[in-house]
Amino acid sequence: MYEFVTGPLAWLSFGIFFIGLLYRLVWYIRGLNWQMDRVTYSVNVAYGIRGALRSIFFWLVPFGTHSWRFYPGFTILVFVFHICLLATPIFLMGHNVLLLERFGFSLPTLPEGLADVMTLAVIVAAVFIILRRIALPEVRILTKPYDFLVLAIAVAPFLTGFLAYHQVGSYDFWIVAHVLSGEIMLVAIPFTKLSHFLLFFLSRAQLGMDYGIKRGGMKNKGMAW
Amino acid sequence: MPEGILCNKQVVDTKEKLNALLADKSGKQYYAEMKLLDVDTKALWATLEKTCRSRLRTWLEICAHCGMCADSCYFYLANDKDPKQVPSYKIQSTLGEIIKRKGKVDNDFMRMVMDTAWSKCSCCNRCATYCPFGIDMGVMLGYVRGLCFAQGFVPWELKIGSGMHRIYNAQMDITTEDWVDTCEWMAEEYEEDWPGLEIPVDKENADIIYTVNAREPKHYPEDLAEAAILFHLAGENWTVPSQGWEETSLAMFAGDWGACKIQVESVYAAMDRLKPKRMVVTECGHAYRATVIEGPYWAGLKSGKTPVESFHYVEWVAEALRTGKLKIDPAKRIKEPVTYQDSCNYVRNAGLGDCAREIMSYVAEDFREMRPCREHNFCCGGGGGLNGIGLYRQQRNTALKVKRDQILATGAKMVVAPCHNCWDAIRDLEEVYKIGIRWTFLKPMLLGMVEVPEHFKPQEE
Numbered sequence: 001m002y003e004f005v006t007g008p009l010a011w012l013s014f015g016i017f018f019i020g021l022l023y024r025l026v027w028y029i030r031g032l033n034w035q036m037d038r039v040t041y042s043v044n045v046a047y048g049i050r051g052a053l054r055s056i057f058f059w060l061v062p063f064g065t066h067s068w069r070f071y072p073g074f075t076i077l078v079f080v081f082h083i084c085l086l087a088t089p090i091f092l093m094g095h096n097v098l099l100l101e102r103f104g105f106s107l108p109t110l111p112e113g114l115a116d117v118m119t120l121a122v123i124v125a126a127v128f129i130i131l132r133r134i135a136l137p138e139v140r141i142l143t144k145p146y147d148f149l150v151l152a153i154a155v156a157p158f159l160t161g162f163l164a165y166h167q168v169g170s171y172d173f174w175i176v177a178h179v180l181s182g183e184i185m186l187v188a189i190p191f192t193k194l195s196h197f198l199l200f201f202l203s204r205a206q207l208g209m210d211y212g213i214k215r216g217g218m219k220n221k222g223m224a225w
Numbered sequence: 226m227p228e229g230i231l232c233n234k235q236v237v238d239t240k241e242k243l244n245a246l247l248a249d250k251s252g253k254q255y256y257a258e259m260k261l262l263d264v265d266t267k268a269l270w271a272t273l274e275k276t277c278r279s280r281l282r283t284w285l286e287i288c289a290h291c292g293m294c295a296d297s298c299y300f301y302l303a304n305d306k307d308p309k310q311v312p313s314y315k316i317q318s319t320l321g322e323i324i325k326r327k328g329k330v331d332n333d334f335m336r337m338v339m340d341t342a343w344s345k346c347s348c349c350n351r352c353a354t355y356c357p358f359g360i361d362m363g364v365m366l367g368y369v370r371g372l373c374f375a376q377g378f379v380p381w382e383l384k385i386g387s388g389m390h391r392i393y394n395a396q397m398d399i400t401t402e403d404w405v406d407t408c409e410w411m412a413e414e415y416e417e418d419w420p421g422l423e424i425p426v427d428k429e430n431a432d433i434i435y436t437v438n439a440r441e442p443k444h445y446p447e448d449l450a451e452a453a454i455l456f457h458l459a460g461e462n463w464t465v466p467s468q469g470w471e472e473t474s475l476a477m478f479a480g481d482w483g484a485c486k487i488q489v490e491s492v493y494a495a496m497d498r499l500k501p502k503r504m505v506v507t508e509c510g511h512a513y514r515a516t517v518i519e520g521p522y523w524a525g526l527k528s529g530k531t532p533v534e535s536f537h538y539v540e541w542v543a544e545a546l547r548t549g550k551l552k553i554d555p556a557k558r559i560k561e562p563v564t565y566q567d568s569c570n571y572v573r574n575a576g577l578g579d580c581a582r583e584i585m586s587y588v589a590e591d592f593r594e595m596r597p598c599r600e601h602n603f604c605c606g607g608g609g610g611l612n613g614i615g616l617y618r619q620q621r622n623t624a625l626k627v628k629r630d631q632i633l634a635t636g637a638k639m640v641v642a643p644c645h646n647c648w649d650a651i652r653d654l655e656e657v658y659k660i661g662i663r664w665t666f667l668k669p670m671l672l673g674m675v676e677v678p679e680h681f682k683p684q685e686e
Binding site: 028030032133147196199207208213220223225 | 283286287296308309311314353358359518522573574578579
């Protein structure tokens, strides 16, 4: 089982992940239309690029925008969640050992204790995100079961990985569950709301170009996000 | 009844149709007919398939339902944080639902969509600046307005307004003759006080072509005279076009994209005809948004720019003060606390926040910013056409509360509001809530404080 999920199934999931994202990228860009979107994407290009970069940059900085500053608690939650969610699997010792064995290279790795804390941070942040969804009327009204499913898909690899690492119950069971849930996440990214993995950047770039070209960017120092 | 006599899917492009609508007091028959109007679900879906493309679909799809747009919306704040006023909810429950049902929606649903698109959103686009994904729900509800308009679900006043643009190339029934007469009348009226004052019509190769809001010639012709006096004092070589003088666009508020194109093309034609160096538009926010910001796209101008470079009135005033074309008498600067209403259309959506501050630095001794301000300012409460829709007067009055509280917090009794919609909303705000404030456009304020050199004054007999 372990060989199967870390072998052919892993290749398949990574394949779907990359091809799916490539499809989303092409679909998004091909769907843009200067006249309907009212942004001259291919004219005033320098202003567009500046607007796009500013729009992405300020939103990647914790407290970098008015909105992030307006909701400080949630902002911390969002950044902790996303940073740990992305950094932990990439720099995890265990994953890099696999990389080295199979591909002959590895990345710098996180101390195991820190990786453990970061894994827990993802789980705890997710719990708070769920509580917020239920507690706040303005979030509850937007919430659908799908939102919980997407969050579950994103958190499952961390929960199962944590249980496997600490050998709670059967290691063999949890490690297979861990790999499988990771693969489910990879496959889900292009086809669910998790596509914001890529579309965050495209959507931000698009609105940034809108502001950079049309909504004042050619007359002022740039939108004060 | 699939189509009403007054409320239907047709555009208003004849005086007969327009007069029939105008004769229907407050749109009583119009709205009664709307309750029976059929939805052409096939046409609706065909439009969506053609025009709802990757940008909008991505916005709808990736919305994380996080609720960070909630507090950005003044309707949400003014309505005691009613969750149904959360911008994301407003778009998911309208456009999101129409797409989910592949356009198969009924009359009740479309009337709910109309209420949402016009009485719960003024397309101020503030939510877009609070969404981490950059989802612009104002743009989307503007798009929804277009879908509603094509199906005949549009507030009565805006159906009339868009018809006016199609028939008169203006938001009101002002003919070329009326307009030119008004210009001549105003020039004559003020000539005695301002020797040499002119309102030159159709002068070619002027430095400035000046364009207005139809309300000015119709209801406040002295505004035109004030503009003329200030240009005169500043020594500008300017003109107004006999045709293509109207910058506003109720068609934009109505979602009548065909009329939007017709309207802005009339202004661009005047630019091409008279070949001015640049265009300056009066103190109106949506006029600038329509003709300068969005207009080039409706007209298919690939540069995204108007045929000649275009400026809002605040840009011209800031420049005139900076270069000394207009000088403020230091003794006449405003001493009392004064605040400034940033119009969403030319500040958040066109980046002219600096001009306002520059002007205030010349004219006011105790300038107090509203909080938030500039790009993050709240809509006055009457934008997006809401001021003019009788059906939604109560919703508009409620929405004014946010601006009321912002103004009160500054302690200022005077509000400078260089935008017709903001100016109206603040006037109505005072009428409804009686907070003891005054409000002004820039022109009358400047006229009261500019230095007038001797040779501009009438010679004593």
